[in-house]
Amino acid sequence: xxxxxxxxxYDDEKKLLASIDNIQDNGYxxxxxxxxxxxxxxxxxxxxxxxINVAAFLYALFGGVIGVFLFLYYTAVIDFPLNFxxxxxxxxxxxxxxxxxxxxxxxxxxxxxxxxxxxxxxxxKEHFQYPGIxxxxxxxxxxxxxxxxxxxxxxxNKLLKDGGAIxxxxx
Amino acid sequence: MYNKEVRGILIKGNKSHGDITREVLxxxxxxxxxxxxxxxxxxxxxxxxxxxxxxRTISIGIGLWGNNNTVAWGWAIINFVWWIGIGHAxxxxxIFLLVLRQKWRTxxxxxxxxxxxxxxxxxxxFPMIHMGRIWNAFFIFPYPNTRGLWVNYxxxxxxxVVAISTYLFTSAAFWYLGMIPDLATVRDRSKSKIKxxxxxxxxxxxxGSARSWLxxxxxxxxxxxxxxxLVIAVHSIVSMDFATSIFPGWHTxxxxxxFVIGAIFSGFAMVLTLMIIIRKEFKLADFVTxxxxxxxxxxxxxxxxxxxxxxxxxxxxxxxxxxxGEMYTFFHNxxxxxxxxxxxxxxxxxxxxxxxxxxxxxRTSITGLFIIxxxxxxxxxxxxxxIVITSLSKDFLPANWVEYHxxxxxxxxxxxxxxxxxVGVLLFMRFVPMMAMNELKMVNKETxxx
Numbered sequence: 030x031x032x033x034x035x036x037x038x039y040d041d042e043k044k045l046l047a048s049i050d051n052i053q054d055n056g057y058x059x060x061x062x063x064x065x066x067x068x069x070x071x072x073x074x075x076x077x078x079x080x081i082n083v084a085a086f087l088y089a090l091f092g093g094v095i096g097v098f099l100f101l102y103y104t105a106v107i108d109f110p111l112n113f114x115x116x117x118x119x120x121x122x123x124x125x126x127x128x129x130x131x132x133x134x135x136x137x138x139x140x141x142x143x144x145x146x147x148x149x150x151x152x153x154k155e156h157f158q159y160p161g162i163x164x165x166x167x168x169x170x171x172x173x174x175x176x177x178x179x180x181x182x183x184x185x186n187k188l189l190k191d192g193g194a195i196x197x198x199x200x
Numbered sequence: 201m202y203n204k205e206v207r208g209i210l211i212k213g214n215k216s217h218g219d220i221t222r223e224v225l226x227x228x229x230x231x232x233x234x235x236x237x238x239x240x241x242x243x244x245x246x247x248x249x250x251x252x253x254x255x256r257t258i259s260i261g262i263g264l265w266g267n268n269n270t271v272a273w274g275w276a277i278i279n280f281v282w283w284i285g286i287g288h289a290x291x292x293x294x295i296f297l298l299v300l301r302q303k304w305r306t307x308x309x310x311x312x313x314x315x316x317x318x319x320x321x322x323x324x325x326f327p328m329i330h331m332g333r334i335w336n337a338f339f340i341f342p343y344p345n346t347r348g349l350w351v352n353y354x355x356x357x358x359x360x361v362v363a364i365s366t367y368l369f370t371s372a373a374f375w376y377l378g379m380i381p382d383l384a385t386v387r388d389r390s391k392s393k394i395k396x397x398x399x400x401x402x403x404x405x406x407x408g409s410a411r412s413w414l415x416x417x418x419x420x421x422x423x424x425x426x427x428x429x430l431v432i433a434v435h436s437i438v439s440m441d442f443a444t445s446i447f448p449g450w451h452t453x454x455x456x457x458x459f460v461i462g463a464i465f466s467g468f469a470m471v472l473t474l475m476i477i478i479r480k481e482f483k484l485a486d487f488v489t490x491x492x493x494x495x496x497x498x499x500x501x502x503x504x505x506x507x508x509x510x511x512x513x514x515x516x517x518x519x520x521x522x523x524x525g526e527m528y529t530f531f532h533n534x535x536x537x538x539x540x541x542x543x544x545x546x547x548x549x550x551x552x553x554x555x556x557x558x559x560x561x562x563r564t565s566i567t568g569l570f571i572i573x574x575x576x577x578x579x580x581x582x583x584x585x586x587i588v589i590t591s592l593s594k595d596f597l598p599a600n601w602v603e604y605h606x607x608x609x610x611x612x613x614x615x616x617x618x619x620x621x622x623v624g625v626l627l628f629m630r631f632v633p634m635m636a637m638n639e640l641k642m643v644n645k646e647t648x649x650x
Contacts, residue, residue: 065217066381066638067413077414085422104342104350113354122354126362129433132426133366140373143419144404147412149380153405162408163385165217 034060035182036159037169037189038196042068045167048192049074052171057185063157063168081142088138093131101126173199210304210643212486217641221385224635227482228386232630235481243622250616253609254329262332264609271592271604276326278584279614281459282466283323283621284364284438285580288431289467290316291371295428298421304495306639307487311478312471313375314632318624319470320368322617327360329613356440363434370430374423380406381416382633435460442587448525449534449591452517458510462583465503465550469576472496474625476570478634487635494563500576501557508551525596538603539590542582549579 039045042064052059053074062071071077101123105111110118144150159168171185182199189197215223257264267274293312297305328337340361342351351358384406387399406412439459442450472493479488515535518526534543553575562568594601628634 062410063408064410064413065385065408066641067417068410068642071410072414075410077411079411079415079418081415081418082422100342101353104344105353108344109348109350111349111352113352116354120354122359125359125433125437126353129359129362129366129430129437132370132430132433133362136366136370136373136423136426139419139422140377143377143415147415149404149406149412151404152401155384155400155405155407157407157409160388163381163388163406164221 032060032172032174034200035171035173035185035189036198036200037171037192037194038159038198039167039169039193040165040195041193042167044193045169046070046074048169048189048194051188051192052169052185055184055188057171057181057188059169060172061157061168061170063159063162063170065161065163065165065167081139081146084142085135085139089131089135092134092138094127096134097127097130098123169194210307210489210492211640212489215486215644217644220637220640220644221389223484223486224633224637224640225386225389227634228630229389233481236626236630239622240626243619243626246615246619247623248616248619249612250614250619253612253616254325257329257609257613258334262330264607266605266607266610268602268604270595270600270602271589273330273588273592274604275606275610275614276330278581278588279617280323280326280330281438281584281588282581283319283326283617284435285459285463285466285584286470286577287316287319287323287367287371287467288435288460288463289471290314290319291367291374291424291427292431292464292467293471294374295424295431298424303643304492306643307484307492307635308471308475309639310375310378310632310636311474311628311634312467313371313378314628315467315470315474315621315625316371317368317375318621318628319467320364320371321624322620324364324368325617325620326613356437356444359437360441363430363437367427367430367434370423370427374420374427377416377420377423378636378639379632380404381408381638382636384408385637386633431463432460435463442591447591447595448523448529449514449518449587451526452514454510454513454517458514461503461506461510462580465500465507466577466580468496468500468503469573469580472500472569472573473577476566476573478629480566482629482634484635487640490564490566493566493569497557497563497569500554500572501563504551504554504557504576508547511547511551529591529594533590533594534586538593539586542585543590546579546582546586549575550583553579 037048039048045062045064046068049059049062049071059075062075064071102119105123106118116122148156157170159166162168169189171189173182177185186197211220213219253264265274265276267276290309290312294305294309297309328334331337339345340351340358342358344350380403383399384403387396387403390396390399436456436459439455443452443455445451475488475496476493479485515530518530521527533539553572556568556572557563562572589604593604
């Protein structure tokens with residue numbers, strides 16, 4: 030469910046990281062962090078995980094190695110075995126095509142997974158907008174869930190400000 | 201390892217993240233300089249001239265080329281291998297340096313990857329027009345035609361089709377993926393409504409939330425990590441087009457590594473040429489410092505030594521094999537004989553001149569680096585000339601021996617592909633962030649102390 034947000038705006042990644050700690054140490058949950066570049070510490074602090082790497086391995090194994098091999102086997106051994114210079118239809122040269130084909134299949138499907146999972150595509154709508162977030166502005170977003178009392182909201186505001194936020198907004 | 205300042209300052213001038221955005225995008229946000237229009241005009245004329253000759257080749261036939269029964273592969277295959285070689289640098293540069301945790305790649309990887317895409321596009325044209333009947337080009341893909349016949353999986357030429365199309369797709373995808381966050385920056389800074397709309401479509405709805413960044417990073421590492429073995433595979437496969445035959449000079453096991461290292465050599469040299477132009481013309485010397493260029497110079501010195509060793513090994517093995525054909529090709533058709541000029545140009549440009557980089561004065565001189573980077577690419581073209589033409593022109597049957605001369609059609613098609621590359625690179629300079637801003641910002645704070 031989409032809630033309104035309390036937004037802490039920062040101009041420095043070190044202050045941002047300290048603020049995330051502050052919020053979490055006080056028992057509140059950080060809904061999202063928006064940054065102009067990837068910051069590994071943020072992934073760790075928010076305990077974010079992705080299974081794209083596992084998906085890529087499965088694509089490589091089933092789509093690439095097994096899929097491409099089966100395709101080659103069907104076409105060159107079952108459907109139309111040809112005699113090229115006396116070489117057997119099931120030959121070691123398959124390895125070359127399987128190697129490259131596995132890379133092609135894995136790259137293609139991994140990219141598709143990323144775009145689908147992250148809801149990205151040509152013309153996709155930006156799910157959040159704020160000036161400077163792709164330039165030099167860092168944001169911490171905290172969900173204004175119904176369970177938060179006014180006191181909590183004030184507390185979160187204070188924590189964000191104390192952490193060095195140049196501005197705290199609610200929207 | 202990342203915190204060690206082996207290479208000193210990567211981004212000069214104590215810049216803030218905002219400065220990086222402004223300076224990298226300045227070239228796009230301002231009016232294009234006059235030289236850009238001039239270069240665009242020259243590039244377009246070259247490209248159109250090439251297209252015209254390709255049109256003539258398709259409508260009249262391959263008879264317009266200097267190829268003959270003996271030298272069946274002429275300039276088209278030389279240029280194909282040359283362009284593919286250049287096209288290897290982008291991914292090699294970007295990925296190998298990523299794997300080796302070389303932070304200095306961040307200023308250069310975007311341009312190197314762009315170069316890859318245009319070079320591979322230029323390369324891909326040659327085998328297609330070489331078929332003569334380009335409208336049947338789809339025969340090379342594995343699909344059952346009317347006779348239910350599939351392609352020959354034992355042929356290195358088919359491996360080439362698979363490898364090069366995979367390489368084009370993977371390198372273009374890797375390049376574009378890396379660009380998405382920066383295209384979003386351009387979108388957010390655009391004042392014109394049309395420009396904003398175009399970059400909105402191109403940036404795929406990127407915002408920069410932590411979840412997106414994590415998925416993005418993992419995807420980029422997977423795609424990049426898979427592109428690295430692909431670089432090795434593609435040029436090894438290209439070399440097998442030659443090495444699996446029995447022609448003297450081609451029939452050798454050294455070809456795959458020799459081709460791969462040669463490709464990286466020419467590609468790195470082209471990266472150097474391009475980065476020197478970009479840093480000067482777009483005033484980006486704070487991002488591409490002399491230390492960056494010196495690092496490429498050092499790599500080129502090392503690769504040049506490997507190239508020299510490869511040339512020497514080829515000659516030694518020709519002598520050691522005792523095979524008359526091999527001996528004749530190397531000692532009477534390359535080192536001496538009809539193609540001695542081309543052979544010695546290759547050796548001088550690739551194995552001797554780059555050794556000047558041992559002198560710090562030359563390695564740190566922008567003019568010196570620029571001139572030698574161009575010399576290397578000339579040398580690498582002659583290397584492919586030596587391989588293709590000398591072996592084919594004089595094979596085992598002296599009755600078949602002929603000389604090969606390129607015709608104006610072949611020369612103009614080559615010029616056309618250079619035009620295609622120039623136009624592509626110029627468009628890239630104007631409409632896409634030339635440097636990976638998000639990656640520069642990542643390394644900015646730790647490596648920019650001045």
